[in-house]
Amino acid sequence: MGIKLTALGAAQEVGRSGFIVDSGDKILLDYGVKLGPEGTEYPLPVNTNLTAAIISHAHLDHSGHLPALFDVSQPLVYMTPPTLEIAKLLWHDTLKIAGLEGMEAHFTKEEIAKTERFTFPLTYNRHIEITKKSSIEFYDAGHIIGSAITKLNLHDKTLVYTGDYKPEETRLFKPADLNMGRADFLVTESTYGDSDHKPRKEVEKEFVEAVQDTIEHDGHVLVPAFAVARSQEIAEVLHEYKIDAPIYLDGMAQAAARIFMQYPKYLKNSEFLKKALHNVHWVDKPKVREMALKRPGIVITTSGMLQGGPIHYYLKKLYNDKKSSLFLTGFQVAGTPGRILMDTGKINLNGANVKMEMNLKKFDFSGHPGKTEMLNTIKKLNPEKVICVHGDAEIIDLFIMNIEEQGFEAVAPKRGETINLC
Ligand SMILES: [Zn+2]
Ligand SMILES: [Zn+2]
Structure with a gap:
């Protein structure tokens, strides 16, 4: 056989x-x-x-x-x-x-x-x-x-x-x-x-420095991230480096994070994740979402390749703000808005193709x-x-x-x- x-x-x-x-x-x-x-x-x-x-x-x-x-x-x-x-x-x-x-x-x-x-x-x-x-x-x-x-x-x-x-x-x-x-x-x-990828620790350092830089220049940092794992990882990285700015977690990453906490054995260090998640503002109502853009801070949200989700709410408000940053954190599949943005510097918002003025960078958190x-x-x-x-x-x-x-x-x-x- x-x-x-x-x-x-x-x-x-x-x-x-x-x-x-x-x-x-x-x-x-x-x-x-x-x-x-x-x-x-x-x-x-x-x-x-x-x-x-x-x-x-x-x-x-x-x-x-x-x-x-x-x-x-x-x-x-x-x-x-x-x-x-x-x-x-x-x-x-x-x-x-x-x-x-x-x-x-x-x-x-x-x-x-x-x-x-x-x-x-x-x-x-x-x-x-x-x-x-x-x-x-x-x-x-x-x-x-x-x-x-x-x-x-x-x-x-x-x-x-x-x-x-x-x-x-x-x-x-x-x-x-x-x-x-x-x-x-x-x-x-x-x-x-x-x-090959850069060692993870190096990527984390570069990411945190870039976040710090944007915050110091009075900008917002948008971090589109996959709901499962990448979002929670970014929350841990920001907590580890004690970033002094409010961090918001929006979209399905919140529900995924709750499931993570139900399976501590499948995590390396569930206690640390718990602390990191305690450190973030959970965007569970529209009011919190408005608050997130009131002063310089970081928003971690879906979707990781900009195909939809709350990231579009934030992008519409910030795409032409030169002080703010958009930091991609994962693989961008060919044809997705995230990949198109990286290749052309443009993104489709509200049906119009607009030029991205935010500081755009991809970090290889693969x-x-x-x-x-x-x-x-x-x-x-x-x-x-x-x-x-x-x-x-x-x-x-x-x-x-x-x-x-x-x-x-x-x-x-x-x-x-x-x-x-x-
Ligand atoms: Zn996968
Ligand atoms: Zn896969």
Whole structure:
């Protein structure tokens, strides 16, 4: 019996992750969406009877389409308990946004409830048999709360799926746990397959200095950040460096932070996060939002790639204020307003394309490994074959060259393509 992998999404692109590993048992790895400039894009449909599904972490590009699956099939789904909690928050938010925009979502509240009923919460380092021939184990991925690297044992072969992972320690999370032995096949993310990151401590320092500088010059600092993990990390960094200015936390990062506090074991230092969150003003009503711009301060809010959310409220007020700063903190997917702003210096506000006058800078607070870290992981797991996913096409090309230079075989499936692994 051979093993085949079919890519439903995140194939030579970032977003809408979805892969089916077929060894007789058919296991779905992630089922996410891509929030593109022309609306949401979906992975290919699942046209087979699944044995099980696995969600690596809650980010919508990995979990966002899962409830839609329950329209047609009902596999048992494995994910960590915090992944389920955060994903539920994001799924309900998806329904809310669809409602506000007068669009129809691809799933209903009932399907979210069904997804929850069919979810088997699995913690790290617990080996579990899903059938007689297949078993799985999760390892801490260090990317966001509850994020997991999945090791699948299929007959006598092993396949490791990295999902998104971070081998470097960050303020919130321990480094990814890569002590999983050898892998025959490694399905790896490739987000930064062409470059390395600066050490996190350096990035933090530069960020804090830039924040300080803006505040001293009487400006506001807007920090668009992903609701899950990056926002809370930024709150910790500002607390650690004792920034002397009010800090506001707006948008869904607040609800996510509450979930974080329910799962202290999945954090590196929950006490410190508690203190950092105590130090911020929670924007829970419009009045607080108005207050946030009354005097120089920092606003951490969604969305991280400027696709919507409260950041637009602040941008409309500040985009032409030269004293203020807009500090991006994460990967900007091609086609998103954040990426367009970086490339053109312009942003669409209220339907008009305006020139950004704020001091614009991107800080590399990445939740992903750099090229060298990924190559080290490959050497450590020593696979027969590397399958590169979750990366822009040009970046994957360079990454594959680098992998091959190390003497490994690497491929990058296209969407819809099936690869015979053995
Ligand atoms: Zn992610
Ligand atoms: Zn991702």
